[in-house]
Structures are given as structure tokens and as C-alpha cells.
Amino acid sequence: MRRGTAVRQVRLRTFLLLVVAALLGTGLAAAPPAAPAPVWSRVAAGVEYRTVDVPSENGTARAHVLSADLGDARVSAGLLYPGVVAARSALSVLADRAGATGGINGDFFNVTETEHPGVEATGAPVGPAVADGRPLKAAVPKGQRFGPALPPGTNTRQVLGVGEDGRARIGELGLEGSVSTPYGELPLGGLNQYALPVGSVGLFTRDWGSASRVRATCGTDTRRAAPCSEETFEVTVRGGKVVAVAEEPGRGAIAAGTKVVVGREAGARELRKLAVGDLVTVRHKLAAAGADPVAYRFAVGGYPVLRGGEPLGGLDGVAAAVRTAAGTGGDGTRLLLLALDGGAGFRSGLTVAELAGLMRDLGASDAVNLDGGGSSTLVARPDGATKVSVLNHPSGGAQRPVPNGIGLFVRPEAA
CATH class of the missing domain: 2.60.120 (Jelly Rolls)
Structure with a gap:
């Protein structure tokens, strides 16, 4: 057996053992919370995974986290979407179709139209979206958004993305x-x-x-x-x-x-x-907008919760839920993707204020809250695997079709 193949198989077995341990834990509602993973587990070059159990007044939440080193020339991030704005698909399908190494679900979206009988929901996201440098859509008016109330001083035009300089940032389009x-x-x-x-x-x-x-x-x-x-x-x-x-x-x-x-x-x-x-x-x-006029290589709409290492004022500290978040660190060279587990033992989730604190503790300086509840999904494809695995338990029992997500991509090491 070639040495490279053997190494990949060992990495894959190690990664899958960690995944199995995390998933088994979600079924043990009466068991004490598992200790946070002591180290990050390698998924692929420049991408690592871990779980973190977070005690709160509402119960213990389990976070599944991917960390990507965008300073590694082999690693990049991009928009996962079904090919058009007004459509939805399971995150694992979007990731496999794009050849992503990992990812999370993205923006809030037009999920229902109970207020307008006879009008169909489009499934289109709330905020701006950019894919491969091409603008796909702009933001809806603030009063038309779905999701929790925005913090003071924020709007629907805000995004998390990566500029043409290769650095992740939170800005406004x-x-x-x-x-x-x-x-x-x-x-x-x-x-x-x-x-x-x-x-x-x-x-x-x-x-x-x-x-x-x-x-x-x-x-x-x-x-x-x-x-x-x-x-x-x-x-x-x-x-x-x-x-x-x-x-x-x-x-x-x-x-x-x-x-x-x-x-x-x-x-x-x-x-x-x-x-x-x-x-x-x-x-x-x-x-x-603002003092950072960089062109975006990719962008997804997000609800800002952390800026300069400090949670934004006015974040909800009462309503807990399963949530998804993305954050940046290391002057934009690190991208953190997080989805809470929706399994029975962890379904109480976190408040938006707790989510902001968790992203800060994980090393993010800036972060956004993304669509949560049944949409919260995190997937990864370790070296040697042909398809991504869903690493958290979606709270609805299965993946909810979503309009977009954030994908992590790693060029083969041989390249």
C-alpha cells in the first residue's frame, strides 16, 4: 500500500471516530455533557473540526465547528446554492454537487406565505448573494425579512464573504x-x-x-x-x-x-x-459600503452579532434555539463555521447573545447569525471520502432544503 493512501485512511478513520462519538452523544439526553474535544480533528489540509458542549440556563447545547485556514493557498470558501436564487436543496446535495470539503447552511429565506393566500413562497434568501464574483441578488427591505429582529444599527444588506484578496470579512453590499x-x-x-x-x-x-x-x-x-x-x-x-x-x-x-x-x-x-x-x-x-470597498468573490447575507471581538448591543438573551453562525478571525485568514446540534439532548439551543459569546470564545473577532432551527446543518468530507457527512442532527429529523450555504473547498495536496 502506498504511504499516502495509508495516511489518508488513518485520517479518515480518526475523523469518523470523532464524528460517531459526537453523534452518539446527541441521543443521551440524560447523560452528563461530554467534555469539549481537546484538539481539533483534521478534515483536510487547512480545515479542522471539533465539537463543543456549552452549558446554559436552558440546558446544554452542542456546537459542531469547522475552522478553515484561508491563509493556506489550497483553501477557499464559496457560495453553495442550487444554481438559481429562488430554489432550495439539502445542504449535503449542494456541497457534493460543488465538490466542497465542508459547509453550513446560509441566509434566512422566504419560507412561507401564510399572509398572502394564493401567493407561493419563493424560497429566495433575504440578503445579498455573490457567487464566483457575480452578483446574484440584492437585499429585501428590512421590514420584509424573515428571522429574529435585527440589532440596532444593522440592516439586511450586511453579508459575510471573502474578497478578491482572499480574506474573509463582514461588510455591507x-x-x-x-x-x-x-x-x-x-x-x-x-x-x-x-x-x-x-x-x-x-x-x-x-x-x-x-x-x-x-x-x-x-x-x-x-x-x-x-x-x-x-x-x-x-x-x-x-x-x-x-x-x-x-x-x-x-x-x-x-x-x-x-x-x-x-x-x-x-x-x-x-x-x-x-x-x-x-x-x-x-x-x-x-x-x-463603508471604508472597505473590496470586491467580493463570494458573499451570503447574515445577521451581525459580533464586531471587533464584542457582541453587538441589543442581542436577544432570552429566546434559545438551534442556530447557525459564521465568523472571521486572524485578520480574515480564519473562517469559523458553526451549527448547533438539534438532537433530543441538545435541542434547547442558545440565545443569540450566547451564540455571539461562543463565537468570540472560539476565536472569532466578527460573526453573523445565519438561519437556524430546522435549517441548521453542518457537513464535512474528510480526506478519502467521496461524499460529505452531516455531522450535527438537524432538529427536524432530516435536512431542511435551504437556498444557500457557505462551502469550504480544498485543492488536492498533490496540486
Whole structure:
């Protein structure tokens, strides 16, 4: 047997023993909490795994954690998603399809539409998303988000991602763009979003998928459950010309090279001036706000909980739940991915404030809370394995389909 093969098999056995021990522990609700793993276990070059048991007033929570060394040229991070914005899939499927070494689920998303009978939930995420340097979507208005209330001073435009410099960071991505028509220039209010600002126009591209675009005109900037708009209009543009118009937003896949512009209220009134054959130019980009104007290689929407090593003010310290988080450390060269276990012995979870403290204790200087509950999932594929394994117990008993996640990638050592 070749030495390299033998080493990989030993690493795989060691990793799987740790995984089995962690998973068996979740079924022992009456047993005392297991001690934290004394050391990190190697998954692949630059990626390590461990579990941590966290006592709290609500009971013991078990955290499953992946640590990635982005300073290692072989290691990178990217967005896991089903290929379009408005679609969902199990995290393990997304990870295997992308060839990821590990990952966690990502952003909160449009999971239900009980407030709008007859309108289908799109499954699209709340915040901005960037994949391979390409902007997929922008953020919905703050009042339209799903998930816990945001801390003061934060918004739906905030993301965790990796810049073109290879460093992880938490920042803010805002949409910049316009729709130029023979009758004037309209500011662009949305990009592949399940909710558009009142009175705006929004752009939908091939990246949206085939889900109905009606949901984008429901609710208001401050109230998600507000009725759908009664004043809408949709324009389809191909080759810089209007090729179709409609009174209501449509559905179905959008062809490459085709753009669909949806307007509501004042935006709809402006679009209604257009006719087939009119010239229209649409431009858009996601721009980083603040003093860090770096271009993002990948980004996923997140709820900030830790900044500069300190938990944000106003974090909920009462409601405990199974949660997912991601954080950065080492000046952006370390990326921490965490998912709590949803097994019977640990289902009480942590509060958002406790989660922030845990991320700080693990070495993160900045962190975001991601979608939790039945969505919380962490997967890894150690050296020698062909598929990822789910290392925590999803609280619903099986993986919940999610719209995106954070993937870790490791180039083969031979490369």
C-alpha cells in the first residue's frame, strides 16, 4: 500500500471516530455533557473540526465547528446554492454537487406565505448573494425579512464573504443601478428579490429561476404581511428593446440575455409608458459600503452579532434555539463555521447573545447569525471520502432544503 493512501485512511478513520462519538452523544439526553474535544480533528489540509458542549440556563447545547485556514493557498470558501436564487436543496446535495470539503447552511429565506393566500413562497434568501464574483441578488427591505429582529444599527444588506484578496470579512453590499427608458431614468430598487421596495422597479435575470415574481410586489418596506400591490407592471427586455409587456408579474425561467423589469405603484406607472420596440438599458452592480470597498468573490447575507471581538448591543438573551453562525478571525485568514446540534439532548439551543459569546470564545473577532432551527446543518468530507457527512442532527429529523450555504473547498495536496 502506498504511504499516502495509508495516511489518508488513518485520517479518515480518526475523523469518523470523532464524528460517531459526537453523534452518539446527541441521543443521551440524560447523560452528563461530554467534555469539549481537546484538539481539533483534521478534515483536510487547512480545515479542522471539533465539537463543543456549552452549558446554559436552558440546558446544554452542542456546537459542531469547522475552522478553515484561508491563509493556506489550497483553501477557499464559496457560495453553495442550487444554481438559481429562488430554489432550495439539502445542504449535503449542494456541497457534493460543488465538490466542497465542508459547509453550513446560509441566509434566512422566504419560507412561507401564510399572509398572502394564493401567493407561493419563493424560497429566495433575504440578503445579498455573490457567487464566483457575480452578483446574484440584492437585499429585501428590512421590514420584509424573515428571522429574529435585527440589532440596532444593522440592516439586511450586511453579508459575510471573502474578497478578491482572499480574506474573509463582514461588510455591507448595496444595489446600484438604473433602468434607462425614452421617458427618463429610473433608479433600480431590486435585483432578483422576493420583495421590492414600495414604488420601485426591480430587475429579474436568469439567476432568479422559474418561481413566480408576484411575491416581489407583496407587503411593504415596514410590514411583510401587508397586502400585495394592486398596481403592478412587467416589461421584458431582450437585446436592449422591449419585447413584451404585462399588467402582472409572470413566472417561468428567464432566458439568457433576457431581462425582466417589474414595477409596483410609482414604478409600475413609469413602466406602463413603455411599448414593444422601445429602447431600454438596464445596469446594475452590488457595491461594498463603508471604508472597505473590496470586491467580493463570494458573499451570503447574515445577521451581525459580533464586531471587533464584542457582541453587538441589543442581542436577544432570552429566546434559545438551534442556530447557525459564521465568523472571521486572524485578520480574515480564519473562517469559523458553526451549527448547533438539534438532537433530543441538545435541542434547547442558545440565545443569540450566547451564540455571539461562543463565537468570540472560539476565536472569532466578527460573526453573523445565519438561519437556524430546522435549517441548521453542518457537513464535512474528510480526506478519502467521496461524499460529505452531516455531522450535527438537524432538529427536524432530516435536512431542511435551504437556498444557500457557505462551502469550504480544498485543492488536492498533490496540486
